[in-house]
Amino acid sequence: MDPHTPTGDWPAPTAPGPLDSTVLVPGSKSLTNRYAVLAALATDASRITRPLVSRDTTLMIDALRSLGTQVIEEEVDDEPSWLIEPLALRGPARIDCGLAGTVMRFLPPVAALADGEVSFDGDPHARNRPMAPVLGALRDLGVELRTEGAEALPFTVVANGSVRGGTVLIDASGSSQFVSALLLAGARFEQGITVVHDGKPLPSLPHIAMTVEVLRDSGVVVDDLDANTWRVEPSEVCPVEVEVEPDLSNAAPFLSAALVAGGSVRVPGWPQFTTQAGDAIRDILDAMGADVSLDRDGLTVSGDGQISAVDLDLHDVGELTPVVAALAALADSPSQLRGIAHLRGHETDRLAALTAELNGLGGKVTETDDGLRIDPAPLHEGVFHTYGDHRMVMAAAVLGLRVPGVVVEDVATVGKTLPTFTRLWGQMLGRRD
Structure with a gap:
């Protein structure tokens, strides 16, 4: 665990204004x-x-x-x-x-x-x-x-x-x-x-x-x-010398922050070609209203705070669902997330967990056979339970950018895949604590 990662409950910080940040995301x-x-x-x-x-x-x-x-x-x-x-x-x-x-x-x-x-x-x-x-x-x-x-x-x-x-x-x-x-x-x-x-x-x-x-x-x-x-x-397995790409799924909440708060967020080292499922976040954020640009220096996402509704089949990229669901809860009209019935067998039942926690903050989420229908509604402060699931922490942080008073339960569970998450999140927002 990163020594700077808090334990217990974590007040998700609200965005101070439009962002202009570069986030170095660790390996996949x-x-x-x-x-x-x-x-x-x-x-x-x-x-x-x-x-x-x-x-x-x-x-x-x-x-x-x-x-x-x-x-x-x-x-x-x-x-x-x-x-x-x-x-x-x-x-x-x-x-x-x-x-x-x-x-x-x-x-x-x-x-x-x-x-x-x-x-x-x-x-x-x-x-x-x-x-x-x-x-x-x-x-x-x-x-x-x-x-x-x-x-x-x-x-x-x-x-x-x-x-x-x-x-x-x-x-x-x-x-x-x-x-x-x-x-x-x-x-x-x-x-x-x-x-x-x-x-x-x-x-x-x-x-x-x-x-x-x-x-x-x-x-x-x-x-x-x-x-x-x-x-x-059947064969021998040859040794390798490799450098691991940034984790594109872990980059999703940071890039999504530009859509929620406005401004721009850059992730250096984004590969031009990759087999990582998280690369789909580029097209998803584009569909939700962001300006997405990939060049040899990395990926830049820019937004103006407006979020468009989507109808998405996330079957191949289910790991992005919690962050996308958080964005959909802040969108301008209802969204449908499909093809993700298998998320019921992940770290937790992610469909049930997202439904319970978004609705607990005032949302209007309905669980379907293979996904979620998310009707935007005014959200309010409250505790966002994480169920030992790192992706739930990331979803809650995205919501907290716009909704004051979101408290993330057991934030240290994000250490499953990104122990430095809260430190990177604070740096993105220009915080020094």
């Missing part, structure tokens, strides 16, 4: 944890520069260490840098997943390559997050597992050092992470792996594209030409 959580997993499976040491340092990524590094991987955390030119030395994967080991979906889902296939038992558990709410597709696939591949009844945390992987691999049929409609988890370890399986999705449309397809890209960066052959089918050939 999704990329950081994917690179870390592949580095632990590689043939030699890898260097990851500008990784995100947060609760989720720390849990990942600690988990890999518990499996025998050596991780040296350094600073190079005042930026975080990790040197990851792959060693023989081993048990016994105990892995704390916290609330990190990337840890609880990406690491069981990796643990199956270890020699010995590896137990998994996490925060109380993590035990409610779906795990059955990954666990079922591992059983189909001959991996022995012990659970306590439900196909969820806690469980134990009883590993013998190898996985035969082959073809698995799964329903990954609850999370794209189920596919990514199997692909990331698949090159080390004896026969590689072919993952076939059979179910409702997959959410967050850009995250699977991200997984395929980092695998190819590591020299792994991936065939993704057929819809809902991915084939990873």
Whole structure:
């Protein structure tokens, strides 16, 4: 946790006027944890520069260490840098997943390559997050597992050092992470792996594209030409030396601030091409009335305080929903957010949480089968509960720019992906405290 991050309740600051700010957003959580997993499976040491340092990524590094991987955390030119030395994967080991979906889902296939038992558990709410597709696939591949009844945390992987691999049929409609988890370890399986999705449309397809890209960066052959089918050939995993892109989803609340408060906010280092789902915030903010400009120096969003209503399918970018919902609550007419039923299985039931908290401040939000209808209404002061969900903190901060007296409960939960959030938020607003 950043030493400047407050704990407990946090009064969200209102905007002092139009903004003119530059925000340096730390590295992508999704990329950081994917690179870390592949580095632990590689043939030699890898260097990851500008990784995100947060609760989720720390849990990942600690988990890999518990499996025998050596991780040296350094600073190079005042930026975080990790040197990851792959060693023989081993048990016994105990892995704390916290609330990190990337840890609880990406690491069981990796643990199956270890020699010995590896137990998994996490925060109380993590035990409610779906795990059955990954666990079922591992059983189909001959991996022995012990659970306590439900196909969820806690469980134990009883590993013998190898996985035969082959073809698995799964329903990954609850999370794209189920596919990514199997692909990331698949090159080390004896026969590689072919993952076939059979179910409702997959959410967050850009995250699977991200997984395929980092695998190819590591020299792994991936065939993704057929819809809902991915084939990873058995091979060595090459070490990498990479610099992690800024986390574009974590940039969303800062860029949204320009729409709420007026003025401009810039995020340097925005990639011209990326597989990060958060890149969609550019088109979303444009649709909501912002002026959006991307050049080689980064992304700039400008606004005049007016927010247009939208009708959006956020199926592939569900992680942006809390911030977009906050903007919609401040818009000029009703908005519809669709395609996000899967958010009921995230860190919390995000649809229910957003409905309860926005309505608690005077909003008019109706939960639908697959999303939210948001009718703007005058909002008032009050406590915005966060349910241990980092994205709820970000949504509340956006509301607080315009609504005086919004108090964010348990603001430290934002440390899951952005421990420096409150400090960066204050700097954006020109505050010195």
